[in-house]
Amino acid sequence: MIIEGGIVYDPINGVLGEEMDISIEDGRVVEKAGGGEVIDARGMLVMPGGVDAHAHIAGGKVNTGRIMRPEDGRRGTEPRTKLLRPSTGYTVPNCYAIGYRYARLGYTTAFEAATPILEARHTHEELEEIPIIDKGALTLFGNNWEVLECVRDGDLGKLAAFVAWGLRASRGYGVKVVNPGGGEAWGFGGNVKGIDDPVPSFDVTPREIIRYLMRANEALRLPHSVHLHTNNLGKPGNYETTLETLRAVEDIAATRDRQVLHVTHMQFSAYGGTGWRDFESRASDIADYFNKHNQFTMDMGQLIFGSATTMTADAPLEYGNARLLKAKWSNHDIELEESSGVVPLVYGRKNPINAIQWAIGLELALLTEDPWQMIMTTDHPNGGPFVNYPEVVALLMSRRKREEEMATLHDLASKRTSLPSIEREMDWNDVAIVTRAGPARILGLQEKGHLGVGADGDVSIYEINPEKVDPSRDHEVVKAALARAKYTIKAGEVVARDGEVVAVPQGRTYWVDASVPEADAARVRADLVEKFAKYYSIQLSNYMVQDAYVTRPRVVRAGVI
Amino acid sequence: MMEEDILCPFCGCLCDDIKVEVDEGRIVGVKRACRLGMSKFMGHERIAAPMVRRDGELVETSYEEAYERAAQILKAAKRPLLYGWCSTVCETAKMGILLAEEVGGVIDSTATVCHGPSIIGIEEKGLAGSTLGQVKNRADLIVFWGANPAEAHPRHTLRYSSNSTGMFTPEGRGGRKVIVVDVRRTRTAKNADKFVLIRPGTDYEVIAALRMIVKGKGDLLPDAVAGIAKSDLEEVADMMKAAKFGAVLIGLGLTHSRGRYKNVDGALSLVADLNGFTKFVVLAMRGHYNVAGFGQVCAWETGYPMAVDLSRGAPYFNPGETAACDLLARREADAMMVVAADPASNFPRKTVEAMAEIPVIQVDPFPNPTTFLSDVVIPTAVCGIEAEGTAYRMDGLSLRMKKVVDSVYPTDEEVVENILDRVRRLGDDN
Numbered sequence: 001m002i003i004e005g006g007i008v009y010d011p012i013n014g015v016l017g018e019e020m021d022i023s024i025e026d027g028r029v030v031e032k033a034g035g036g037e038v039i040d041a042r043g044m045l046v047m048p049g050g051v052d053a054h055a056h057i058a059g060g061k062v063n064t065g066r067i068m069r070p071e072d073g074r075r076g077t078e079p080r081t082k083l084l085r086p087s088t089g090y091t092v093p094n095c096y097a098i099g100y101r102y103a104r105l106g107y108t109t110a111f112e113a114a115t116p117i118l119e120a121r122h123t124h125e126e127l128e129e130i131p132i133i134d135k136g137a138l139t140l141f142g143n144n145w146e147v148l149e150c151v152r153d154g155d156l157g158k159l160a161a162f163v164a165w166g167l168r169a170s171r172g173y174g175v176k177v178v179n180p181g182g183g184e185a186w187g188f189g190g191n192v193k194g195i196d197d198p199v200p201s202f203d204v205t206p207r208e209i210i211r212y213l214m215r216a217n218e219a220l221r222l223p224h225s226v227h228l229h230t231n232n233l234g235k236p237g238n239y240e241t242t243l244e245t246l247r248a249v250e251d252i253a254a255t256r257d258r259q260v261l262h263v264t265h266m267q268f269s270a271y272g273g274t275g276w277r278d279f280e281s282r283a284s285d286i287a288d289y290f291n292k293h294n295q296f297t298m299d300m301g302q303l304i305f306g307s308a309t310t311m312t313a314d315a316p317l318e319y320g321n322a323r324l325l326k327a328k329w330s331n332h333d334i335e336l337e338e339s340s341g342v343v344p345l346v347y348g349r350k351n352p353i354n355a356i357q358w359a360i361g362l363e364l365a366l367l368t369e370d371p372w373q374m375i376m377t378t379d380h381p382n383g384g385p386f387v388n389y390p391e392v393v394a395l396l397m398s399r400r401k402r403e404e405e406m407a408t409l410h411d412l413a414s415k416r417t418s419l420p421s422i423e424r425e426m427d428w429n430d431v432a433i434v435t436r437a438g439p440a441r442i443l444g445l446q447e448k449g450h451l452g453v454g455a456d457g458d459v460s461i462y463e464i465n466p467e468k469v470d471p472s473r474d475h476e477v478v479k480a481a482l483a484r485a486k487y488t489i490k491a492g493e494v495v496a497r498d499g500e501v502v503a504v505p506q507g508r509t510y511w512v513d514a515s516v517p518e519a520d521a522a523r524v525r526a527d528l529v530e531k532f533a534k535y536y537s538i539q540l541s542n543y544m545v546q547d548a549y550v551t552r553p554r555v556v557r558a559g560v561i
Numbered sequence: 562m563m564e565e566d567i568l569c570p571f572c573g574c575l576c577d578d579i580k581v582e583v584d585e586g587r588i589v590g591v592k593r594a595c596r597l598g599m600s601k602f603m604g605h606e607r608i609a610a611p612m613v614r615r616d617g618e619l620v621e622t623s624y625e626e627a628y629e630r631a632a633q634i635l636k637a638a639k640r641p642l643l644y645g646w647c648s649t650v651c652e653t654a655k656m657g658i659l660l661a662e663e664v665g666g667v668i669d670s671t672a673t674v675c676h677g678p679s680i681i682g683i684e685e686k687g688l689a690g691s692t693l694g695q696v697k698n699r700a701d702l703i704v705f706w707g708a709n710p711a712e713a714h715p716r717h718t719l720r721y722s723s724n725s726t727g728m729f730t731p732e733g734r735g736g737r738k739v740i741v742v743d744v745r746r747t748r749t750a751k752n753a754d755k756f757v758l759i760r761p762g763t764d765y766e767v768i769a770a771l772r773m774i775v776k777g778k779g780d781l782l783p784d785a786v787a788g789i790a791k792s793d794l795e796e797v798a799d800m801m802k803a804a805k806f807g808a809v810l811i812g813l814g815l816t817h818s819r820g821r822y823k824n825v826d827g828a829l830s831l832v833a834d835l836n837g838f839t840k841f842v843v844l845a846m847r848g849h850y851n852v853a854g855f856g857q858v859c860a861w862e863t864g865y866p867m868a869v870d871l872s873r874g875a876p877y878f879n880p881g882e883t884a885a886c887d888l889l890a891r892r893e894a895d896a897m898m899v900v901a902a903d904p905a906s907n908f909p910r911k912t913v914e915a916m917a918e919i920p921v922i923q924v925d926p927f928p929n930p931t932t933f934l935s936d937v938v939i940p941t942a943v944c945g946i947e948a949e950g951t952a953y954r955m956d957g958l959s960l961r962m963k964k965v966v967d968s969v970y971p972t973d974e975e976v977v978e979n980i981l982d983r984v985r986r987l988g989d990d991n
Contacts, residue, residue: 058861060957062861063857063860063861064688066860066861066864066865066866067680067683067684067856067860067865067866068683068684068687068688069684070684070864070865070878073864073865073876073878074878077875077876078875079873079874079875080662080874080875085662085862086662086863086871086874086875086876087875088863088864088865088875088876089864092864093864094860094861094862094863094864094876095861095862096862118692118958119957119958119959121951121959121960121961122857122953122957122958122959125651125858125861125951125959126861129655129861129862145728186840187695187699187806187840188699188805188806188840189806189836189839189840201729319836322687322833323837328685328686328687329686329687329689329833330683330687330688330689330690331687331688331689331690331691331842332690332691332692332957333690333691333692333695333842334691334692334694334695335691335692335693335694335695335697335698336694336698339691342687343687534726534727534728535694535697535698535727535728536694537692537693537694537697537720537721537958538577538694538958538960539566539577539578541565541566542566542568542577542960542961546961548961
């Protein structure tokens with residue numbers, strides 16, 4: 001395949017809006033293809049396929065959202081066709097809709113953000129059913145009893161061996177840490193209140209859990225860093241916890257060429273105020289810190305007005321949401337490992353808190369100077385569904401659009417945030433970074449997020465001429481073009497054309513296989529035998545995800561030996 | 562040879578520690594299983610061969626003809642109903658949903674006559690639950706409401722609930738309180754610290770009264786509610802609030818008495834209220850070993866967990882209109898495929914009469930009363946014994962069922978796939 005004459009943005013390879021051809025053969029970018037389909041991309045924007053590094057797209061929480069929200073299912077209904085299975089849902093789409101809608105946006109890779117080891121089989125059952133895109137799942141470790149015990153005992157070798165084993169058992173890609181310690185405390189209805197609040201029964205603190213997991217992650221030289229959902233997330237005044245957490249790990253160095261810690265959906269962790277009455281943005285404090293510490297990255301967790309389904313392993317947060325909003329509430333605690341919750345809600349433009357939250361996401365993205373430190377996400381479907389990414393990009397590219405939106409919001413969005421004074425408008429290079437190159441680099445996906453020779457043949461082509469359209473003024477044109485890719489190409493095959501899905505290949509699933517010293521692995525095995533005999537409700541031999549559930553794996557090797 | 566850690570394909574406990582002794586390709590012994598599981602492993606009468614009805618009699622035939630007849634029936638029907646899916650693996654359910662899409666049918670599971678009202682309750686309120694291991698390790702109070710595990714889920718109490726031991730529950734039953742609420746003194750009730758005998762059909766009133774007491778509005782209640790002394794209810798509420806971790810386990814007594822999903826909504830609300838005071842979870846005691854799995858698969862494939870009408874090409878869900886019994890009671894279904902279930906035994910009489918008047922296809926390893934109503938009968942291997950695949954335990958935990966012995970029969974999944982292939986070919990001919 002040859003994509004001819006497009007205006008290419010490929011930041012990893014230093015290509016900034018150059019007119020050039022892209023050749024793909026056997027699913028990969030090559031110097032020059034021997035032949036095949038020719039796509040005329042003249043006058044169009046060409047970028048690597050989009051990469052979503054944080055979305056809740058598969059597993060128990062997502063399906064709980066579907067089951068408790070039939071009213072959401074009705075909102076995205078599209079009938080089956082000769083090629084496509086039916087679609088349902090807006091905030092919690094069915095598996096097919098997830099694949100189709102990403103493809104229509106020009107996205108070709110998405111990672112499920114949180115899966116407990118015990119329920120990873122379910123996550124993979126859904127990932128297998130999502131068509132077209134490549135995918136992976138981050139595995140939860142921050143409240144696992146074996147982790148807490150290794151941290152308590154100061155046993156880094158055993159912890160690293162357990163992390164390697166947990167990734168293998170869950171066929172997971174990276175280390176996700178959610179409200180460390182809080183999930184365990186929630187087992188008896190409690191929580192932790194900060195990074196030095198001890199975890200009941202285990203004599204460890206969130207600070208220690210985060211530090212040890214980061215050190216284990218770096219000892220294993222995993223492709224991705226620890227992916228952290230901070231303590232106190234969603235609470236007024238929590239920016240202090242966030243900064244305290246970051247300061248607590250400044251001395252830890254990455255062992256690979258990437259960040260040492262990714263703080264996810266930062267919008268929910270950048271709040272000032274002592275309560276909801278004086279709730280305010282502290283995004284500038286967070287961005288200032290990031291501007292001085294380039295070892296850390298974050299994603300936005302941008303809020304989208306309208307319906308959302310919040311779902312997180314931060315179960316006490318969801319209980320709080322449900323109480324506050326008198327909303328439907330599902331909770332699911334997972335023995336020895338995690339807790340989780342699901343609460344549907346509606347973000348309102350005239351709701352002062354929601355309006356401020358909306359502004360905070362944008363402030364974070366625009367005040368963080370280096371776009372490589374910042375990923376565009378909505379924490380789908382917590383801030384809102386991923387189908388709204390074109391709206392977010394348009395906001396990042398146009399101050400005029402931001403002003404138009406702010407005029408429709410509660411006025412506290414202007415008074416309690418710095419957004420009205422922010423002039424920055426992202427250019428197409430920034431957009432290519434925060435939606436593709438950045439997430440691929442942050443996840444450590446070597447063959448994603450760029451169009452150099454050897455990269456995956458994942459390309460998105462949008463019917464918009466970056467040389468002619470002024471995104472600041474014509475933000476509606478930008479949004480419309482990004483919402484319906486002219487072409488989405490996955491592994492050298494056109495999967496969407498003019499915003500319609502035209503082919504449904506099956507993507508691959510990334511997971512990380514990390515090697516560890518046998519002596520450490522043996523000590524982990526001995527612990528596991530005891531835990532399964534006494535505490536788990538299933539047998540150890542039935543625990544690990546079987547190969548039958550990952551039929552097209554893409555295994556990334558890591559480890560200490 | 563002794564096979565270890567085998568999963569039991571009987572009830573929603575999905576016990577995964579069964580030992581099965583196999584000799585020359587046959588099961589000769591089973592350890593750790595309960596009576597119910599044991600009988601399934603040791604085997605009983607099977608459907609010998611495929612059958613089709615000719616001149617009013619079921620006569621043996623080839624698989625090829627049975628598939629062809631099944632495909633013709635489904636293809637000719639205007640409102641085919643594809644029902645069952647509880648005693649088979651998720652892989653069968655996936656194929657079944659695809660078949661339902663292909664023929665524009667309605668697909669529904671046995672939940673419709675089981676915990677369907679629980680699912681509707683969850684749609685109203687959400688479910689504050691946990692895995693069963695969480696109950697095992699933490700619960701110091703167990704409430705069985707309209708559930709009788711001593712008869713229906715014999716190993717539940719020892720493995721997961723009242724009599725299990727764990728990290729924070731080393732004393733097992735001795736360190737726990739057990740409350741049983743039921744309309745009769747069941748065997749489970751004999752293991753209770755507190756038994757509350759309620760009149761049939763009064764669950765909603767009793768739950769509502771408990772909610773009032775828990776939330777401090779007990780002084781508005783009369784001296785007795787549905788025949789139960791207020792002091793009894795106050796004692797129950799005190800026990801609940803005093804627990805460190807309480808678990809309410811709800812059974813069909815709640816879902817299939819007057820009030821149905823409203824009873825469940827009440828129970829879920831009570832548990833949500835109790836979380837304002839202490840830690841509480843609620844779980845449904847699901848019956849068949851993979852009825853929960855069908856709900857999961859159907860939700861991620863169609864967006865809805867049961868009663869999905871695919872006749873418009875897009876999923877449409879409206880229990881009360883699109884559930885199996887609704888279609889049959891309205892005499893709307895003009896053909897029915899039953900996979901791994903026995904509606905003839907479990908459905909209301911009027912709906913079984915409707916079944917008798919339409920062509921019925923049965924896919925099942927075992928003969929049952931539905932066989933007598935069927936026009937095409939296709940025997941299959943027993944999932945979890947003769948075929949592997951995925952099942953979801955009653956708490957939503959996914960596990961892989963194993964194959965212990967070979968079978969001469971095709972799997973459920975293969976049978977549904979074969980019918981799907983033929984349906985597609987018939988479509989091409991038209």
